[in-house]
């Protein structure tokens with residue numbers, strides 16, 4: 106795959122201004138994150154299941170929902186711990202999550218509002234726990250980095266598939282997209 110997850114992580118950290126103080130604050134609150142992870146998973150999957158298309162995906166395989174609850178809890182906790190201080194293991198894991206969603210055919214139209222649900226719900230928990238606005242901002246930043254990984258996986262997988270199939274150069278492909286977009290209404 107063309108994308109280097111660690112380099113992408115570094116770019117996103119810079120772009121979003123995800124700083125050392127964000128990391129320290131998230132780590133300090135890792136136990137709190139763990140304590141609300143199950144409730145977060147419940148709200149998240151209840152939200153997804155309200156949509157008939159997503160409900161079908163969630164229940165397409167035996168045991169999928171159960172597995173998902175566990176992977177969500179793990180994913181949520183990792184935002185606070187950073188795994189390896191938001192290093193190469195973190196980036197590789199986020200890239201892998203992106204690829205899994207691309208493979209299943211879950212598009213940006215599903216993922217973006219889903220992440221908004223996470224951000225909103227965590228905001229409610231922060232408020233009721235009397236936690237700081239700073240923590241909300243740090244969480245918002247890492248959620249956006251995680252979201253960027255999933256979205257970028259789409260772009261990378263789609264363009265790589267076209268380039269491989271056709272033998273076109275990246276330059277030609279970009280020009281075609283640009284011309285195509287200009288011609289669309």
Ligand code: HEM
Pocket residue numbers: 153159160162163166169172173176177180201202205206209211215216219220223
């Ligand atoms: C905030 C956005 C989302 C996050 C953070 C998230 C998180 C995850 C994680 C951590 C995994 C496990 C990946 C692995 O096996 O390595 C996963 C898999 C999966 N997710 Fe998501 N997800 C999101 C959005 C969605 C949406 C919108 C759907 C729509 C139905 C969805 C459905 C699935 C399915 C079906 C799997 C594979 C389950 C399996 O059979 O193992 N996810 N997700």
